[in-house]
Each structure stands twice: as C-alpha cells, then as structure tokens.
Amino acid sequence: xxxxxxxxxxxxxxxxxxxxxxxxxxxxxxxxxxxxxxxxxxxxxxxxxxxxxxxxxxxxxxxxxxxxxxxxxxxxxxxxxxxxxxxxxxxxxxxxxxxxxxxxxxxxxxxxxxxxxxxxxxxxxxxxxxxxxxxxxxxxxxxxxxxxxxxxxxxxxxxxxxxxxxxxxxxxxxxxxxxxxxxxxxxxxxxxxxxxxxxxxxxxxxxxxxxxxxxxxxxxxxxxxxxxxxxxxxxxxxxxxxxxxxxxxxxxxxxxxxxxxxxxxxxxxxxxxxxxxxxxxxxxxxxxxxxxxxxxxxxxxxxxxxxxxxxxxxxxxxxxxxxxxxxxxxxxxxxxxxxxxxxxxxxxxxxxxxxxxxxxxxxxxxxxxxxxxxxxxxxxxxxx
Numbered sequence: 001x002x003x004x005x006x007x008x009x010x011x012x013x014x015x016x017x018x019x020x021x022x023x024x025x026x027x028x029x030x031x032x033x034x035x036x037x038x039x040x041x042x043x044x045x046x047x048x049x050x051x052x053x054x055x056x057x058x059x060x061x062x063x064x065x066x067x068x069x070x071x072x073x074x075x076x077x078x079x080x081x082x083x084x085x086x087x088x089x090x091x092x093x094x095x096x097x098x099x100x101x102x103x104x105x106x107x108x109x110x111x112x113x114x115x116x117x118x119x120x121x122x123x124x125x126x127x128x129x130x131x132x133x134x135x136x137x138x139x140x141x142x143x144x145x146x147x148x149x150x151x152x153x154x155x156x157x158x159x160x161x162x163x164x165x166x167x168x169x170x171x172x173x174x175x176x177x178x179x180x181x182x183x184x185x186x187x188x189x190x191x192x193x194x195x196x197x198x199x200x201x202x203x204x205x206x207x208x209x210x211x212x213x214x215x216x217x218x219x220x221x222x223x224x225x226x227x228x229x230x231x232x233x234x235x236x237x238x239x240x241x242x243x244x245x246x247x248x249x250x251x252x253x254x255x256x257x258x259x260x261x262x263x264x265x266x267x268x269x270x271x272x273x274x275x276x277x278x279x280x281x282x283x284x285x286x287x288x289x290x291x292x293x294x295x296x297x298x299x300x301x302x303x304x305x306x307x308x309x310x311x312x313x314x315x316x317x318x319x320x321x322x323x324x325x326x327x328x329x330x331x332x333x334x335x336x337x338x339x340x341x342x343x344x345x346x347x348x349x350x351x352x353x354x355x356x357x358x359x360x361x362x363x364x365x366x367x368x369x370x371x372x373x374x375x376x377x378x379x380x381x382x383x384x
Contacts (some may be wrong), residue, residue: 002077002084003052007061009069010041010294016068016173017041019061020124028056030076036063036074045290052076056081121146180318185357188316188328191369194377195332195347209274215332215349216252216306217277222375223327223360224248224268227302230368232360236322242359246268251300251320252280254287261287264300308332314350324359328352351360 006019013379020038024030035047054076061073091297112129113121113234118141122129125146132149134141198218205211227234227248235244248269251262263283267277269360286292303320308331317328330350337346351372355365 002057002075002081003054004072005036005048005051005074005076007039007067007069007071007073008041008046008048008294009047010298014041014069016066017212017308019063019065019067019073021063022056022059022074024056025057027079028087028354029052030056041069045293046292050076052096055079057081057087060086060106112141113139114146115143117143137298180321184321185384186316186319186354187357187362187365188352188354189362189369190314190350191364191373192335192348192350192353193373194337195349197377199332199347200347205273211274211277212281213273213277214280215308216279216304216329217273218376219304219306219327220252220265220268220280221248221271221273221276222372223270223302225375226368226371228269230364230371232364233325233355233368235324235359236301237324237356237359238322245301246313247299247301249299249301251303251319251323252283253305254284256288256290261292262300262303263287263292263296264298266299302326304329308349314352316352317354319354321354325353325355325365328354 006021010017018040022037023035023150030036030053032051032053033049036050037048039046039048055078056074057077057079058075059073060075061067061071067073077083077085082329093308098139110313113134113136114129114132115136119125119129120134121143122132127146127149129141129146132141132145134144134145177368192377195215200213201218202213202215205213208321227250231244232242234248235242237243249264249266250268251264254261254263263286265271265276265279265283271279283292283296300320300323302323303317303326304316305326306329307315308329312330313333314330316326319326319327328351332347332349334345335348336346337348339346351369353365353369
C-alpha cells in the first residue's frame with residue numbers, strides 16, 4: 001500500500017513548513033524510522049522520519065518549497081504500485097524582466113561649477129550636485145549651498161550590501177512575532193531583584209554537589225513554582241475561552257544562527273533544580289545544533305528569555321503565542337541599592353513580565369512578579 005509522507009504540524013500556530021533537503025532520491029529504499037527529509041517549521045529544523053519501509057516512489061515537495069501543514073510531500077510504496085495524483089507545490093521564483101537592448105547614447109556631461117569643498121562634502125554625503133542651486137558668482141555652488149541642501153532633508157541614497165530572503169526559520173519567527181503583536185494586547189511589568197542569593201545558590205550547588213546550575217535554571221525552577229501557585233499566568237485564550245494548563249512546561253528561548261528556538265522543559269514544577277539543569281543543558285545543545293525533536297519544542301505553557309549574557313539590562317519581550325506570558329531576564333550587574341539606610345552596591349537583575357491583558361490584569365501579574373522576587377531573594381538553600 002502506498003504511504004503518504006506529509007508536512008507535520010510542529011506547533012499549535014504552525015500553518016506551513018519549508019522542505020530543506022531530502023536524504024533519499026526517488027527510487028531509493030527507505031526503512032521505517034530513518035531520517036527521510038529535513039524540514040523547517042515552528043522555529044526549528046526537524047528531521048522527518050520515514051513513516052513506512054519501502055521505496056521512495058515520488059517526491060512532491062521539492063527542496064526550498066514551502067508546503068502547508070498536512071499536505072503530501074512524498075510517497076513511499078512498492079516499485080510497481082500506482083500513485084494517486086496530487087497537486088505539486090511549486091517554488092515561486094521571481095524572474096527579472098527581459099532586458100531590452102537600447103541603442104547606446106552619447107552622454108553629454110554638463111559641467112557643474114562648484115567649489116572644491118562643496119564637491120568633497122557632496123561626494124561624502126552621496127549628493128548629486130545637479131540638484132543643488134548655487135548662490136555663488138555665476139551660479140557657482142558653495143559649501144554653504146551644499147550644507148543648506150542637506151539641512152532641508154536631502155536623503156542620501158542607501159546602498160544594499162546583501163539581500164536575505166525571508167524564508168524558513170526567519171519567516172516563522174517573523175510570522176509568529178507579528179501574530180503576537182497583532183493579537184495579544186501586551187503589557188510589560190518590571191521589577192529589580194537582588195541576585196545575591198541566586199549567585200550564592202549557584203556556587204553552593206557547584207561546590208557541594210558538583211552540579212552545573214545556571215542562573216536561568218534557577219529562574220526556571222522558581223518560575224515553575226509560582227506558576228503552580230498562580231495558574232492564571234499558565235494559560236491560553238482559545239475560541240473565546242481562557243484555558244488554564246494543568247502541566248507547567250517552561251520554554252527557554254535559545255539563539256541559533258540568527259534565529260530563535262524555544263525548547264521546553266516539561267513539568268518543571270515537579271523537577272528538582274539539578275534535573276532542570278541537566279535537561280536544560282541537553283536541550284540548549286540540541287537547539288544550537290538544530291537537532292531538537294517535535295516533542296522538545298511543543299507544549300510550552302510559559303517562556304523565559306534571557307538577554308543578560310548579551311549585556312542587556314532590560315527589555316520588553318513579545319509573548320510566544322499561544323501562551324499568556326513571557327519573562328525577560330536582563331544582565332546581573334552591580335547597582336546602588338538602599339540597605340538599612342545606606343546606599344550599597346549589590347548584584348541585581350531586572351525581570352520583565354509581558355502578559356496578555358485579555359487573560360489577566362495588572363494586579364495578578366504584579367503579584368506573580370512579587371512572588372517570584374521573594375523566592376529568588378529568599379535566604380537559605382532552596383528546595384532542589
């Protein structure tokens with residue numbers, strides 16, 4: 001029996017995917033479960049496995065073709081089996097208009113009278129002196145004429161260094177961020193947190209348990225604990241209903257080759273800190289290699305995005321649809337803090353919570369941040 005190979009749905013909002021390359025040619029034998037075709041969808045590169053053993057009879061979705069979810073991209077079957085007829089997705093290419101030979105013209109260059117300094121400024125600013133009115137003797141263009149022309153709003157022609165097609169992962173990110181900005185009325189609240197205990201806990205875990213725990217791991221653990229106690233943030237809006245998730249699955253935004261992927265730590269509220277650190281490290285390594293599975297990028301209920309390693313103090317992150325909220329994490333830096341009536345330097349971090357105002361309001365969101373701040377600043381070794 002002929003088996004269809006279809007474009008998978010890698011996430012709730014995914015509508016199409018891009019075929020990157022096929023690992024087999026038409027006529028090659030394939031085994032069920034072996035990597036068959038590389039695709040891009042939902043911010044991740046994914047190896048789609050062969051759904052059956054047999055021969056790759058027909059490739060429908062060619063390389064660099066964008067294909068809607070659930071559409072057939074190939075067939076596997078026996079060598080002599082008839083194949084059903086399907087519409088073949090076509091890669092759309094924009095061809096330049098045909099060039100028409102035009103008889104060469106003899107260009108007559110008009111002499112432009114301008115001072116040497118006026119010419120130099122015009123060259124540096126990319127200004128065509130023929131557009132400048134000279135006020136000097138005999139219409140000669142002066143330095144002042146060029147400067148006034150610039151002040152009036154003359155725009156220097158922009159030269160394009162490189163053209164990057166908006167396809168694949170970059171297109172997915174663009175579509176999802178536009179969807180977030182368009183559909184989710186976003187409000188962002190910020191709070192400054194004393195990071196002394198986070199730094200101490202990380203050091204203590206490494207010294208006494210040999211665990212390589214990052215500050216993001218600590219945040220994921222405490223975020224999951226707050227989400228468990230304050231579930232309205234752990235929700236989504238679907239078909240006019242607010243649906244609160246039972247599972248607390250925290251995604252971690254990971255930068256990879258100009259793109260952004262969000263692997264998910266499932267049931268983070270039930271995992272000890274050491275296990276979160278181990279799972280996080282594995283997922284981040286796989287994300288940077290483009291080796292995440294469909295299961296590892298789906299099912300998130302909340303996202304943490306950390307730009308602190310990039311030197312950013314604070315920012316307003318866009319919500320990762322269809323989630324309710326996202327936590328932005330800035331860099332830890334020594335900042336002046338008032339303690340017992342004195343100004344002292346302390347390591348602090350600014351947390352930014354962006355949330356969907358359709359689902360919850362400012363007070364519950366502020367309470368979420370305050371509870372998170374309390375957990376992060378609480379003295380003593382936290383639950384591991």
